[in-house]
Amino acid sequence: xxxxxxxxxxxxxxxxxxxxxxxxxxxxxxxxxxxxxxxxxxxxxxxxxxxxxxxxxxxxxxxxxxxxxxxxxxxxxxxxxxxxxxxxxxxxxxxxxxxxxxxxxxxxxxxx
Amino acid sequence: xxxxxxxxxxxxxxxxxxxxxxxxxxxxxxxxxxxxxxxxxxxxxxxxxxxxxxxxxxxxxxxxxxxxxxxxxxxxxxxxxxxxxxxxxxxxxxxxxxxxxxxxxxxxxxxxxxx
Numbered sequence: 682x683x684x685x686x687x688x689x690x691x692x693x694x695x696x697x698x699x700x701x702x703x704x705x706x707x708x709x710x711x712x713x714x715x716x717x718x719x720x721x722x723x724x725x726x727x728x729x730x731x732x733x734x735x736x737x738x739x740x741x742x743x744x745x746x747x748x749x750x751x752x753x754x755x756x757x758x759x760x761x762x763x764x765x766x767x768x769x770x771x772x773x774x775x776x777x778x779x780x781x782x783x784x785x786x787x788x789x790x791x792x793x
Numbered sequence: 794x795x796x797x798x799x800x801x802x803x804x805x806x807x808x809x810x811x812x813x814x815x816x817x818x819x820x821x822x823x824x825x826x827x828x829x830x831x832x833x834x835x836x837x838x839x840x841x842x843x844x845x846x847x848x849x850x851x852x853x854x855x856x857x858x859x860x861x862x863x864x865x866x867x868x869x870x871x872x873x874x875x876x877x878x879x880x881x882x883x884x885x886x887x888x889x890x891x892x893x894x895x896x897x898x899x900x901x902x903x904x905x906x907x908x
Contacts, residue, residue, distance in 0.1 A: 685835070715896055724797070724884055724899035725836070770835050780826060780849060781897060783835025 684708045685773050687784035694791050700758040702787050704771030707752065711773040715781065716745060716756045719768045728769075729756070761791045795819065797900035799885050805906045811873035814903045818866070818887030824848075825862055826897060827870050828884040836884055842868065872905075880907045 686705045694700045702716075712733035717725035731738040731745045731754070738745050744757045758765055768788050772781040798817040806812050818825050823844050828836035839858065841849040844865035853860070857876070862868040872879055882904050886897040 717899075722901070724799075724886075724901045727896040727898060730896055772835070780838035780841050781836070783837070785833065785835050 682707075683785075684711075685771055685782045685784040687771055687787050689787050690785070691788040691790070694761045694789065696763055696791055696793050697760045700756075700761045700765065700789055700791065702756040702758075702769050702771075702789065704754050704756075704784055705752055706754075706773050706782075708773070708775075708782070709752070710775045711782070713774050714745070714747060714754050715772045716743075717770045717772060718765075719770060719786070725770055758789075761789075763791050763793055765789060766791050797885055797887055797898055799883075799900035799903055801903055802901065803904050803906075805908065806875055807908050808877055809874040811871065812875055812905065813869055813871045814883050814885075814905075816868045816870070816885030816900060818868070818885070819898055821889070822887035822898075823865070823890045824888045824897075825868050826886040826888075827860055827868070828886065828899075830882045830884055830902070832881070839870070839883075875905075875907050877907050880905060 684707050715730040716728040718728050719725045729740050729743045729745050731747050747754045768786040770786045771784040774781050800815050825842045827839040830836040839853045840860045842862040845862045860870045882902040884902045886899045888897045889895045
């Protein structure tokens with residue numbers, strides 16, 4: 682069963698605007714959440730994470746928001762750049778020492 | 794620092810043949826993971842090692858897949874015999890020691906095609 686869901690397979694955004702990628706999860710035991718970025722023919726690259734004790738974490742242009750009651754998290758990229766075009770995977774685990782459960786990914790295209 | 798190294802990058806074999814993949818984690822990382830990523834899906838864990846001990850292999854098809862991590866550093870994943878549904882990218886990841894909020898770092902994977 683898919684415990685982490687990314688319901689939008691693709692997203693297109695203009696350069697300079699905000700990109701919002703969404704993720705839902707079903708397992709209430711998850712307390713560590715991450716976003717990975719993946720370019721073709723490369724492995725996933727860690728982008729940003731958040732633990733369940735927080736509701737927001739920022740790193741430069743990237744911010745992750747966590748709504749535990751809704752079992753929902755989102756990744757905001759502001760401003761979006763063409764180099765951000767990639768597949769973004771949401772992942773979750775019970776603890777950072779456990780294996781990650783991944784969503785199916787959202788393909789982001791940032792157009793000039 | 795050097796990242797997670799995997800080889801080969803690509804492998805094509807016929808069904809019922811055997812194949813092996815190799816992974817060298819980031820230096821000092823105690824925890825090593827093998828994931829399988831089928832086209833259009835997110836990576837799925839096959840096995841997790843802590844040093845040279847297995848932590849989780851509940852999703853490893855043990856009738857055909859095996860993995861080892863001798864001396865707690867490099868790891869190999871083997872498939873014997875391969876089936877058509879094993880066509881996927883096999884990703885290796887490592888993390889420092891599995892404690893605290895530490896992300897997993899991934900290699901570029903081995904793309905396996907079964908004919």
